[in-house]
Amino acid sequence: MSRGGGDGQQLRVDWPQCRARGLCAELLPELVVLDEWGYPVVLGPVRPEHTDLAREAVAACPRRALRLVRR
Amino acid sequence: MIAPPELLDVHRGPLLLAGIDDDPGLDAHRRRVGPLPDLALDRLLDAATAGAVRGRGGAGFPFARKLAAVADARGRRPSRRPVVVVNAAEGEPASAKDEALVRRAPHLVLDGAELAARALGAREVHVVTAQDRSAAGWAVDDALAERATRGLRWTRHTAEARFVAGQARAVLELMAGRPGLPVTGWAPAAHEGHRGRPTLLSNAESWAHLAAVVLHGPAAYAALGTADEPGTTLLTLATPPGPGGRMGRVRVVEAEHGAAAMTVLDPAALVSPLLVGGFHGGWVHPRDVPGLTVSSHHLRGLGLSLGAGAWLSLSDGSCPVTETARYTEFLADESAGRCGPCRHGLPALAGEVRGLAEGADTRRRVRELTGLVTGRGACAHPDGTARLVSSLLTRLEDLVEEHLDGRCGCAAPQRAPRAVAR
Numbered sequence: 001m002s003r004g005g006g007d008g009q010q011l012r013v014d015w016p017q018c019r020a021r022g023l024c025a026e027l028l029p030e031l032v033v034l035d036e037w038g039y040p041v042v043l044g045p046v047r048p049e050h051t052d053l054a055r056e057a058v059a060a061c062p063r064r065a066l067r068l069v070r071r
Numbered sequence: 072m073i074a075p076p077e078l079l080d081v082h083r084g085p086l087l088l089a090g091i092d093d094d095p096g097l098d099a100h101r102r103r104v105g106p107l108p109d110l111a112l113d114r115l116l117d118a119a120t121a122g123a124v125r126g127r128g129g130a131g132f133p134f135a136r137k138l139a140a141v142a143d144a145r146g147r148r149p150s151r152r153p154v155v156v157v158n159a160a161e162g163e164p165a166s167a168k169d170e171a172l173v174r175r176a177p178h179l180v181l182d183g184a185e186l187a188a189r190a191l192g193a194r195e196v197h198v199v200t201a202q203d204r205s206a207a208g209w210a211v212d213d214a215l216a217e218r219a220t221r222g223l224r225w226t227r228h229t230a231e232a233r234f235v236a237g238q239a240r241a242v243l244e245l246m247a248g249r250p251g252l253p254v255t256g257w258a259p260a261a262h263e264g265h266r267g268r269p270t271l272l273s274n275a276e277s278w279a280h281l282a283a284v285v286l287h288g289p290a291a292y293a294a295l296g297t298a299d300e301p302g303t304t305l306l307t308l309a310t311p312p313g314p315g316g317r318m319g320r321v322r323v324v325e326a327e328h329g330a331a332a333m334t335v336l337d338p339a340a341l342v343s344p345l346l347v348g349g350f351h352g353g354w355v356h357p358r359d360v361p362g363l364t365v366s367s368h369h370l371r372g373l374g375l376s377l378g379a380g381a382w383l384s385l386s387d388g389s390c391p392v393t394e395t396a397r398y399t400e401f402l403a404d405e406s407a408g409r410c411g412p413c414r415h416g417l418p419a420l421a422g423e424v425r426g427l428a429e430g431a432d433t434r435r436r437v438r439e440l441t442g443l444v445t446g447r448g449a450c451a452h453p454d455g456t457a458r459l460v461s462s463l464l465t466r467l468e469d470l471v472e473e474h475l476d477g478r479c480g481c482a483a484p485q486r487a488p489r490a491v492a493r
Contacts, residue, residue, distance in 0.1 A: 014255045015410035015449045035443055039411040067257070 008071045009046045011054055013039075017065035024066055027057040045071060073350075073401045074232075075164045075203055076309070076318035081171045084325025085295055086283045086303050087276070091175040095210070097217040100178040104286040107182050112142055115190040115285070122284035122292050123301055127274040128239075129351070129376045129451065131367045134277050140261035141191060144269035153191045154265040156246070157184050157198040159207060159275035160230040162237030164318055165349040166381040168305035169275040170207045171323040173200065176279065177214035179286075181225075183278030186285055187271055188223055195224045197265070199242050203232035234350075234405035238450045239272050252407040253450035274379075276305055296328035300366055303327050306335060306380040311389045316401075332363035339386035344467060349381035350398050351455025353462035354391060356470075390481030392474040395463045396421070396428035402456040413453040416444035424460055432475055434464055 011024075011031065020038035031050055032040045046054045046068065058066045083091050090103045110118070119135035126132040141153050157180060161169040173180055184196045198215070200208040208229060215225045228245055230236040236251045239260060245251030246265055264270025280302060284292045293301035308322040326335050333341060345355045347363070353375045355363065363370075367377040385391060403417035420440040426433040441457035448454070464471060473479040 013447070015412070015447065016254055018411055020411055035412065037411055037415040039415075039447070041447075069257075 009051065009054070009068050010044075010071050011042045011046060011057070012067050012069045013042065014063075014065045014067065017063045019063050019065075021062055023060050023062065024057045027060055028053050032057070040066075072316045072404070073164045073312045073398070074317045075161070075170070075201075076167055076321045078320040079167050079171050079174075080320055080322045081175055082322060082324045084303060084305075085327070086287065086292070086325065087172060087176060087179060087279050087305065088323075088325045095175055095177055095214070097178055097214070100176075104179070104182075104282075107185060107282075108285065109189055110186055110285065112138075112190040115186055115281075116142075118284045118289060119281055121289035121301070122280060123299075124277055124280045124284065125367070126277055127377075127379050129348070129378050129455075131377060134273060134281065137261055137271060137273065138187065138191075140259065141269040141271045144262045145191060148269075151268045153193045153269040153271060155184050155188045155191070155193045155196045156242065156265070156270060156272035157181070157196065157275055157278055158237065158239065158242050158272055159211070160199045160201045160237035160242060161204065161207075161275075161379075162201065162230070162234045163349040163351070163379050163381055164234075164312070165309045165321075165346075165383050166307045166379045167318075167321050168307045168323050168380055170204045171307075172275055172279055172305065173207045173214075174210040177210050178218075179279045179282050180275045181214060181218060181278075182286065183280070183282035185218075185223065186281060187278075191271065193271075194222065195226065197226050197228060197246055199228045199230050199245065201230050201232055201237065233407075234402065235407050235450055235452050238452075240450065242272065243270065252409060253448075253452070255449045297366070299368060300328035304365060304377065304380055306365065306382055308335065308340075309381060309383045310387050311383065311385065311394055326365045328366050330365045332365065333361055335365065336360070336382075336384065337386065340384035343384050343386040343388075344391045344470065345385075346383040346459075347375045348378035349383065350402060350459060351451070352376065352378060352381070353458055354395075354466045356466050359466075388480075390428075390474060390479055391463060391467050391470055392424075392479070393428045393481055395460060396424045399424045399456060399460055402452070402459070406452060410448040410453070412444050412447040416440055416447075416453060417456055420444065420456065420460060424463075427471070427475075430475060430477070434471075437464065 025032045025034045124134040159169045159173050238253050241251045241253045260270045296302045303325045312318045341361050345360045399421040403421040406413045406417050408414045423433040423437045441461050444453035445457045
């Protein structure tokens with residue numbers, strides 16, 4: 001695995017579903033920042049210490065527009 | 072708005088376009104190429120590998136690998152019969168090679184699809200054409216009416232006349248009865264495509280190449296092209312669209328892989344900026360145009376892609392900055408508007424490139440925006456648009472400078488002094 005990605009997971013946005021609600025960036029600022037229009041920019045793969053938070057962010061998305069996938 | 076050409080100059084070629092002066096009907100086709108054999112899957116895989124048949128998206132994905140993936144998915148869930156799809160939707164208005172192919176050699180395309188359908192045990196083949204290319208749709212209908220079905224059901228669909236409607240996921244959406252717009256693909260269509268079934272979707276030209284390898288034999292096919300890239304490829308040679316947005320007369324040619332650009336381009340195009348890969352493609356500086364080769368390896372080495380094979384030359388003397396501004400505005404309008412970064416980013420980008428065309432040095436903001444939209448959509452529309460704009464700034468840097476200094480001879484920025492960066 002490249003770039004320190006524990007079990008090789010990453011966050012993927014379902015772009016047509018995303019409506020820039022921004023909860024992902026609030027829950028997981030280490031990994032998600034918002035662009036100038038409020039849409040998530042995923043900064044890199046999910047490191048093991050962030051796996052739980054990433055799952056929480058996925059569950060919290062009101063649009064179900066975020067998924068944790070294997071790289 | 073940029074619309075596909077009304078006039079196609081189709082030149083006779085060595086393989087796919089060999090029979091264009093003849094009747095496109097089935098009897099004449101069979102006289103030219105012989106009967107269609109029934110090939111088992113392994114022999115069809117061998118043929119696709121020997122011919123190095125590729126998809127015509129930016130990545131040029133090997134067709135044999137897609138075929139093997141569909142066969143594999145079928146093996147794991149035998150109850151799910153695979154589906155075969157011929158994508159002739161050609162949303163790129165600068166391209167007309169699929170239209171030329173299905174109008175002049177429709178049975179070669181359909182032969183390719185039938186070979187795969189039989190080898191995979193598929194029962195349905197779908198053919199998708201575009202609404203604004205009605206002659207292509209009629210040609211497919213005529214050809215389908217001539218073919219004995221032998222257990223295959225053929226269906227033709229009409230995709231909306233828009234840039235992203237030809238994208239593979241958009242085509243599957245259309246077939247599912249939903250709006251034909253791109254969606255996020257979580258699993259490859261080869262595993263889970265139309266109605267959840269393994270789906271072998273490929274561009275019309277790839278199907279024709281597969282048929283050509285089988286019907287002429289791998290040796291005859293590989294007698295053309297190079298050792299790495301056997302056979303031929305179709306190119307659409309275009310000039311900028313007219314003031315109303317309609318593409319002018321284009322030339323569709325079948326070039327051998329490895330052919331020098333000088334053999335396909337006219338003299339004026341050899342000293343002009345060339346957009347390789349259509350409106351999602353990249354600019355090539357006039358000094359590099361004569362050295363270009365019709366080869367995906369060669370083009371990839373230059374950071375370009377053979378893609379759908381649309382080459383647009385500014386041989387009419389148009390200014391690359393003004394033209395890029397126009398194309399970016401078109402691409403922003405063509406966004407389906409479903410993905411936020413594309414919906415917001417492309418109009419913003421188009422505005423900044425327009426600013427550049429009007430003489431403001433907006434390059435920093437342009438770079439920021441191309442970075443911001445890339446890789447952030449369900450389809451490659453934002454990426455392709457960013458690629459076009461980035462290539463203007465990197466490959467035609469000196470021409471952009473000339474433009475900003477009012478030395479490029481185009482009408483737009485001559486009221487310089489150079490505006491300040493925003």
